Amino acid sequence: MKKGVETYCEMCGNRIDGPSFSVKFEGSTITVCKSCYEKIKKHSTLVPRETKPQPAKQKKVAKTEETELDIDEDYPKIIKEARERLHLSTKELAERMKVQENIIKRMEMGRLKPTIGEARMLERILNVKLVIQVSQGKGKSQEPEDQTLTLGDIIRIREGKK
Ligand SMILES: [Zn+2]
Numbered sequence: 001m002k003k004g005v006e007t008y009c010e011m012c013g014n015r016i017d018g019p020s021f022s023v024k025f026e027g028s029t030i031t032v033c034k035s036c037y038e039k040i041k042k043h044s045t046l047v048p049r050e051t052k053p054q055p056a057k058q059k060k061v062a063k064t065e066e067t068e069l070d071i072d073e074d075y076p077k078i079i080k081e082a083r084e085r086l087h088l089s090t091k092e093l094a095e096r097m098k099v100q101e102n103i104i105k106r107m108e109m110g111r112l113k114p115t116i117g118e119a120r121m122l123e124r125i126l127n128v129k130l131v132i133q134v135s136q137g138k139g140k141s142q143e144p145e146d147q148t149l150t151l152g153d154i155i156r157i158r159e160g161k162k
Contacts, residue, residue, distance in 0.1 A: 011036035022047040070134040071119050076110035082126035083108075096125050 007016040010030040021037040022029060025044035032040065072078060083093050083104075090108070094101040097118065106112035114122060119130040 007031055009033035009036050011040070068134050069116050069131050071113055071116070072130050072132050075114060075119070075130055076108050078128050078130060079104070079114075079122060079126065080108040082122075082128045086126065093125065097121055 007020045008014065009016050009020070009032045011032045012035075014033060016031070016033045018034050020031050020033060022031050023037060023040065023044040023046050025032075025040055029047055037044075037046075079093075083090070088096075090104040091101045094104045097104065099118070103112060107114055114130065116131060122128065123130050
């Protein structure tokens with residue numbers, strides 16, 4: 001048995017033998033006996049006895065918000081090849097895209113990068129993949145990945161082997 005753990009009702013002051021109730025009443029949290037709780041429960045909120053430690057639900061894969069959409073750099077080639085494969089003229093493709101033929105030509109020359117919307121349309125019409133996801137996270141990932149071997153090193157290795 002637990003010894004010395006006696007709870008007194010904060011309403012009537014009696015020792016609580018039965019179940020006690022923690023309630024939020026008039027702004028403060030008090031522990032009361034059952035009969036007092038019955039009296040005040042309409043004006044109070046029962047406070048959950050055990051505040052279980054929240055299970056760490058942080059396993060959500062943090063959505064990589066830094067993923068951005070971009071157009072495949074090879075778009076001129078992709079568009080042209082797919083268009084020719086489908087035996088479409090630039091004009092026909094332009095009509096399907098509802099753009100000027102000039103736009104298609106410029107895209108195929110690499111002078112005009114399609115917007116994501118245009119690329120999506122081209123993807124559907126030409127059955128190609130133009131929109132790619134670019135991850136921008138991990139700081140500046142533009143750094144050279146591995147510089148342990150420079151061209152000079154490779155040459156030196158080759159020379160050494162001879
Ligand atoms: Zn009481």
